[in-house]
Amino acid sequence: MNFFTLEHTAAPGKARAARITTDHGEIETPVFMPVGTQGTVKAVNQRSLKEDINARIILGNTYHLYLRPGAQILEKAGGLHQFMNWDRAILTDSGGYQVFSLSELRKLKPHGVEFRSHLDGSKHLFTPAIVIAAERSIGSDIMMPLDECTPYPCDYLYAKKSQELTSNWAVLNKEAFENSSPLYGHRQFLFGIVQGSVYKELREKSAHDLMKLDFDGHSIGGLAVGEPAETMYETIDFTTDILPQNKPRYLMGVGKPENILEAIARGVDMFDCVMPTRNARNAYLFTWNGILAMRNAQYKDDFTPPDADCTCYACTNFTRAYLRHLFIAEEILALELASIHNLHFYLDLTREARKRILDGSFYEWKDLISKKLVRKKLTEKEKQ
């Protein structure tokens, strides 16, 4: 069975609908993948992830899982799917990003990166081979290779060095992948990660380097790290111009709803971001009518649903006033309900995008909906 099947590209742009087939189920794209760093999507249990959100694929993180509980425990458990009782697909990030964002005392070497654990300060080494081995132990369906997430802003010379490092590591990642096998009887796929900061020439070089290695798919990394949104869109645009049509494209760590729609328009298939879950825990709800800061005093006696256009468990059963009360009282249920809602919204957004790509109305819909999505809550003035 083909891993990737392109179903439709919506002219005149590059938006596409496709199907990814793993041994843990099919994934229709465009797709948003909830982030479950440590073997759990924070505040949302597995049953809810299926029944309330209908996620087909979630993320795990190699850096976090490698440090805790560790590869041995995961192997003893029979892999992450068994360990966390999730029989749908899992994608693992390599931990390249975490080595740079979380750990201290990291030393970048040609063969890998030395770092100290953010948990206990212990010393560790990540090389492409070590990361691939860890991802074999985890047993993720789709694996990310070790890369360097180039910071922003970044001068051309540093970006060039960084891109070359990621390309060199890509070769080693691919070798380690081919010289190892899955441990649990299901197939695992490996992507290559395009780096090169905001420089067109470097992104092109990076993409071409990876294409020679024939990965199962391509990730676009190093974006949404502080650059203006327009710069991010341009970078996505000239990167997807080069990447092959017959493989999935994954924009790592992005983003806001409007970012996702713009990236879909530029030919991206897969997304992940902490925003729906992290912001949910900070009482920040994404809705079809804009952003809802659920702690705001104006909602204390607002007995309407958080989002009247949403069919999620939270919106069909509870009011803004109740949700605000839960947040102010620091009740755990607030985190759960808000997380379910935000994930439901993000998945609905990409499902709707897919539907529109297939029926030919994507671009008009995107422009229309984007204006609503970025709108903040209505002020008293706007209501009148």
Add this chain to the structure above:
RNA sequence: GCCGCUGUAGCUCAGUUGGUUAGAGCGCUUGAUUGUGGAUCAAGAGGUCUUGGGUUCAAAUCCCGACAGCGGUA
């Protein structure tokens, strides 16, 4: 009843030998959050310094009275 201690922001409290526009933490209000720390960061509102007198160029600060709270005591 008497003796002592204490009254400063919604709460807990700083506030030098009397000296510019009285501060902090928490809470509250409003933002931010992009390959996850429920974290963090930023900005803002909020005070007749219990009250009435007095001393002084100048009082949250010193003096006298009243009121309130706490502790001790008969």
